[in-house]
Amino acid sequence: MTEPAYTVVSDSETAGAEKSSSAFPEIAIGIDIGSSQCSLAVWNGSEVEVLRNTRNEKIMQSYVSFKEEVPTGGVSSQLAHEHEMLSGAAIFNIKRLIGRVDTDPVVHASKSLPFLVQTLDIGVRPFMAALVNNVWRSTTPEEVLAIFLVELRAMAEVQLKRPVTNVVLTIPASFSRFQLTRIERSCAMAGLHVLRLMPEPTAVALLYAQQQQEAVHENMGSGNEKIALIFNLGAGYCDVAVTATAGGVSQIKSLAGGSVGGEDILQNTMRYLLPNYDSLFSNHGVDEIKSSALLRVATQNAIHNLSSQTSVKIDVDLGNGMKISKVVNREEFETVNRKVFEKCEILIRRCLHDAKVEVDDLSDVILVGGCSNIPKVRNLLMNECKKEELYRGMNALEAPVCGAALEGAVASGISDPFGNLDLLTIQATPLSIGIRADGDNFVPIILRNTAMPARRDMVFTTGHDNQTEALIVVYEGDEAEIKENHLLGYFKISGIPPSPKGVPEINVCMDIDVANVLRVLVGVMRPGNQQPVTPLIEVRMPTVDDGHVWCAEALQKTYGSTLDLITLQQNTALL
Amino acid sequence: MYCDALVSGSTLLFSLSSKHTLLSLQRSTPNHYLGLSETRLFGSTRTTRAAINDGSVKPVSEMTLYELLGIPQTVTLPEIKQAYKELARKFHPDVSPPHLVEEYTQRFIEVQEAYETLSDPRRRAMYDRDMARGLRLAFSARKMCKYDEEIEDRSEWKSRWQNQLSELKRRSMYKDARKDLSWAAQVRRQRNESSVES
Structure with missing residues (x-):
């Protein structure tokens, strides 16, 4: 067995390195870490193979137990029983916390989990x-994820009989760049090098592109551009992508995502069954953890059963005289989770x-x-896309x-004699991504x-006469309210020649390379x-670690509008 | 290695953004900002060494969007899409030869921008009209977003989306919202059709 090795790479994190130029490039493996389940796959030279662990499982549960000396x-x-994961000694749903x-609010929703989130x-960052x-032992989301990744890495190395360092990880589409750096940090702690972080539905889009390409080769497909909508509802996140595919190229036309998923459905249903759920379990006593x-x-099983039955009976003794005996039908379940849907x-x-x-343009x-078996999810998707089937x-x-494994092979520079890797995302x-300017906008x-890759620029000017310095405050997000967006970093530009306001030109250029590094x-x-x-x-952004809320407030408090920028209306040379 | 690429990349931003420097591509002279003409610095309009394959020496900055995609002005939308995907397969850094990544990335961004204008019927119509009026619509002149109205478009969508959201919250009935959307879709389609005709 490989020793789980923690090697922390340099402070510059890990992304950004290009494909190796050696004669035998290492094929990057694909990892899908879900909030509740995870899996690992690799291009084996002729096709993608999903690896199995020693218990012959392809889909493994994402949790880390601190019960033993070595987590x-x-x-x-192997869990002796499902309840063992819920004893408080195991940490899961880490993707919701990192x-x-x-x-x-997502962190607050995690406070009802059996382990401690303060x-x-x-x-x-939350504690x-x-x-x-009977002792609460502290840890961090990055550490938990790193422990988990070390296990995955060991499993892959044993099966592939070679060292594994390069990985392609799938991530939720809604992750901020700051969250991506935390994922990269965990990978670095586990000795892994991130070749790409791929939004989950775009990984599915690449697989779809390959399938369409195969169909063309077998003369079953037309070879014309096909547009598909991909909808992914997991335990922690919901992601959507629209892709236009032709000739093995998957062009992601749009992405949308949010932190809503099976965990919300589960918690809503638990609160429906036990309305005073939050107050009952807020203290994290040993008995309370057991009851929760x-x-x-019981709720999890009921939800599973509701996918095939129209109603389900829940009978559970929570101890301390608390008993739940209730029949829940599918309609009630859908009403309880209306907001999620x-x-x-x-x-x-x-x-x-x-x-x-338009929905008419969608071929597929x-x-x-993990939530794809829920009838309401299937129905709402078919409804929105006006399709009879999926x-x-x-x-x-x-x-x-x-x-992810396909992308791993492509981005590692592997080619396939049969053209199965003639793919591109x-x-x-x-x-x-933008900056604060025109007041607090x-x-x-x-x-x-x-x-991507992309490069865009914009010209700004000063907001005050004889202003010689300006603050460049970079945010990521799509909220009109600047505070709702995520602060990526800030710095000051000085040496602006003294002149009336509106005259100097300050050019701000943003560059994202193929590995999604922002400069x-x-x-x-x-x-x-x-x-x-x-x-x-x-x-290179992000530069802000924790406390991004504080930094923005401190800047505002210290400098006010004195170092503000205003967008400069450009006239094109053409007109 | 990556760092080197970036340093010379940012040099590119300067030394290549003008026609004057085109003939003497000097990537290794970072402090040498030569004759920058009307083209904006940093612009997504840096000039790379002409169309790499077609034997012509025409610099990218003087190419029309059609020339950038290597297609005649008469092509149909599916042909534009096909040309774009073929060029992407060539220039995208994931699939380009390692020693050409930097140069090809630049080309990819230019191809992408040409595609974005030409694949939108309304923007393409505007571009064609200007070309017919005899304006020299080189890639570099395109710069200012005459043909992109994305920002407006999106903020409009944003407010509509937020309205929808509150609507949904209030009534949890999505029939109305859907009616809204299909109305918007109709308007969009009408707009596109009329701009194709014009």
């Missing part, structure tokens, strides 16, 4: 801990709108993810990891759903002859 995860260890601060509501021998685990397992519908519409695609509608050619649980930015420079370049230009006055400043 163990769902890849290597890179979030304690003011985030929030102080001041915009810092989390596992219960071991019983309720959680509405959010899904909104994401689908937004994605279609952004792609400038693909449903994947695409059948994919395994709903394995599709993302297979796509043209990714799109899921969120807009967010001015996007790279809009969401811009094809911001800023230069002060001499109006008229366009030469930079001072050396440029180039910053």
